[in-house]
Amino acid sequence: MxxxxxxxxxxxxxxxxxxxxxxxxxxxxxxxxxxxFIIRIEDTDEERSKREYExxxxxDLAWLGIEHDIGPGKEDEFGPYRQSERLHIYQEYTDKLxxxxxxxxxxxxxxxxxxxxxxxxxxxxxxxxxxxREEAHFAEAKxxxxxxxxxxxxxxxxxxxxxxxxxxxxxNVKFPAQMVGDFVxxxxxxxxxxxxxxxIDDHLHKISHVLRGEEHLNNTVRQLMIYEAFNWxxxxxxxxxxxxxxxxxxxxxxxxxxSVHLYKEESYLxxxxxxxxxxxxxxxxxxxxxxxxxxxxxxFDENRFNKxxxxxxxxxxKWTNGQHIKLMSEDVFFSYANExxxxxxxxxxxxxxxxxxxxxxxxxxxxxxxxxxxxxxESILNESFVQTxxxxxxxxxxxxxxxxxxxxxxxxxxxxxxxxxxSFNSWMxxxxxxxKIKGKPLFMGFRGVLTGQNHGPDLKVLIPLTPIEILRxxxxxx
RNA sequence: GCUCCCAUCGUCUAGCCUGGCCUAGGACACCGCCUUUUCACGGCGGCAACAGGGGUUCGAAUCCCCUUGGGAGUACCA
Numbered sequence: 001m002x003x004x005x006x007x008x009x010x011x012x013x014x015x016x017x018x019x020x021x022x023x024x025x026x027x028x029x030x031x032x033x034x035x036x037f038i039i040r041i042e043d044t045d046e047e048r049s050k051r052e053y054e055x056x057x058x059x060d061l062a063w064l065g066i067e068h069d070i071g072p073g074k075e076d077e078f079g080p081y082r083q084s085e086r087l088h089i090y091q092e093y094t095d096k097l098x099x100x101x102x103x104x105x106x107x108x109x110x111x112x113x114x115x116x117x118x119x120x121x122x123x124x125x126x127x128x129x130x131x132x133r134e135e136a137h138f139a140e141a142k143x144x145x146x147x148x149x150x151x152x153x154x155x156x157x158x159x160x161x162x163x164x165x166x167x168x169x170x171x172n173v174k175f176p177a178q179m180v181g182d183f184v185x186x187x188x189x190x191x192x193x194x195x196x197x198x199x200i201d202d203h204l205h206k207i208s209h210v211l212r213g214e215e216h217l218n219n220t221v222r223q224l225m226i227y228e229a230f231n232w233x234x235x236x237x238x239x240x241x242x243x244x245x246x247x248x249x250x251x252x253x254x255x256x257x258x259s260v261h262l263y264k265e266e267s268y269l270x271x272x273x274x275x276x277x278x279x280x281x282x283x284x285x286x287x288x289x290x291x292x293x294x295x296x297x298x299x300f301d302e303n304r305f306n307k308x309x310x311x312x313x314x315x316x317x318k319w320t321n322g323q324h325i326k327l328m329s330e331d332v333f334f335s336y337a338n339e340x341x342x343x344x345x346x347x348x349x350x351x352x353x354x355x356x357x358x359x360x361x362x363x364x365x366x367x368x369x370x371x372x373x374x375x376x377x378e379s380i381l382n383e384s385f386v387q388t389x390x391x392x393x394x395x396x397x398x399x400x401x402x403x404x405x406x407x408x409x410x411x412x413x414x415x416x417x418x419x420x421x422x423s424f425n426s427w428m429x430x431x432x433x434x435x436k437i438k439g440k441p442l443f444m445g446f447r448g449v450l451t452g453q454n455h456g457p458d459l460k461v462l463i464p465l466t467p468i469e470i471l472r473x474x475x476x477x478x
Numbered sequence: 479g480c481u482c483c484c485a486u487c488g489u490c491u492a493g494c495c496u497g498g499c500c501u502a503g504g505a506c507a508c509c510g511c512c513u514u515u516u517c518a519c520g521g522c523g524g525c526a527a528c529a530g531g532g533g534u535u536c537g538a539a540u541c542c543c544c545u546u547g548g549g550a551g552u553a554c555c556a
Contacts, residue, residue, distance in 0.1 A: 010556050124480040152554050179481045187554040194556045218551040289505050308484050316506045364519050443516025455517045
């Protein structure tokens with residue numbers, strides 16, 4: 001059987017990082033087995049679904065490089081792949097179920113249903129107790145439907161049955177049928193519900209493996225009932241561990257940045273995002289923690305999913321991002337940085353030569369490209385010193401005043417916009433040879449006097465990058 | 479409440495299926511040392527976990543049961 005997997009987002013918001021991981025795993029499974037990765041849009045909730053979100057989610061997926069083989073606009077013979085375009089199909093299958101006596105029209109009022117719900121909550125049950133399930137009322141129901149009355153359709157659950165799946169992640173899982181009552185498969189507005197159309201589509205779209213979040217595990221029993229009713233073979237399931245926040249609750253908006261587009265805006269590397277997300281619920285057979293998704297094509301393995309929830313840790317994501325920054329070629333990094341640094345930043349007023357030197361200086365210090373402008377502001381553009389304890393300490397050394405004086409004099413003599421690397425070296429040479437200052441007092445003295453800090457990028461590169469005016473201002477403020 | 483799922487360092491995890499190689503390995507974070515005439519990078523090292531209790535077994539992180547804890551679902555959302 002050929003492998004066909006799908007990612008089935010609801011276009012009700014931006015792409016969530018949990019969704020991105022699910023999509024990635026599906027994509028990877030398809031790549032591993034030479035199968036097809038399908039996108040199906042589940043837009044049956046007409047109030048919340050927006051076409052705009054579909055577009056945005058697809059864009060985010062494209063940014064991650066998770067391209068689908070089949071989906072809306074890329075149809076094959078089993079399409080269409082947008083549920084709103086398949087409504088007639090769901091109606092057809094609903095009718096079949098009703099005909100066969102496996103589903104029934106339900107005319108219960110909202111009040112009656114509410115009462116049922118309350119009862120069930122009290123009793124710890126989930127049974128439908130309305131009268132419409134009974135054969136005796138079917139003729140009446142049929143008449144009312146024929147007369148054009150709107151109604152919902154419920155699936156008739158046989159509470160004596162039990163179902164089980166052989167989940168790729170969780171192995172054998174058993175569900176008693178009583179855990180659910182007769183559930184709605186078709187709403188009174190003519191739209192199908194998730195548990196129904198999802199099954200119809202997975203079957204008709206020839207889906208071989210369903211990889212989805214663990215929050216769907218309990219839904220599986222309802223879906224199994226539908227497969228059984230139609231005598232269809234269910235696909236292979238894999239219920240992936242959920243992603244949780246620091247409070248160990250399912251990751252959601254209140255945990256902060258959970259939308260993929262936010263990471264795109266912050267110039268995270270898609271490769272890093274994929275890398276990190278892959279490791280949240282899956283482990284590399286060689287325990288590698290840095291890799292590209294292409295390197296996973298052959299090595300990805302559906303037997304290495306982890307069952308327990310994974311906490312989303314942005315610090316590790318950042319570290320992963322830093323690893324991928326170090327992996328980039330110089331040219332790619334250069335254009336990436338030019339793209340990511342705000343257009344109005346000082347950086348863009350400098351020569352290409354300056355930019356290249358600056359970038360190679362700062363690259364190894366960062367995990368995020370957005371740290372570059374920040375570092376430039378802090379170490380190149382800051383004009384006055386903050387009298388920190390560290391700075392006071394350096395200034396209190398007996399060797400420092402001599403360095404300060406020498407630098408001050410040299411700075412007066414300098415012409416041009418920047419100090420050349422040669423000049424800077426000669427300053428240091430002078431202090432070393434004539435003033436006999438070396439090692440830490442030498443370097444830290446220069447660093448303190450010229451940058452006001454006790455740490456930062458390599459001085460010999462940093463100082464020639466700093467506009468001479470700024471160096472003068474700094475030194476004069478001392 | 480009911481149903482289902484989960485349980486190894488603070489975090490991501492390896493090991494579990496197919497008990498012994500586990501004195502429990504790796505990674506992030508943190509700390510220390512080395513290197514660098516400064517800072518960082520890097521290298522080396524340290525801290526730190528099998529939730530608890532019962533079994534089974536010569537032997538249990540690994541298999542079974544219970545307890546506890548956590549999570550998900552319980553919609554005419556998906």
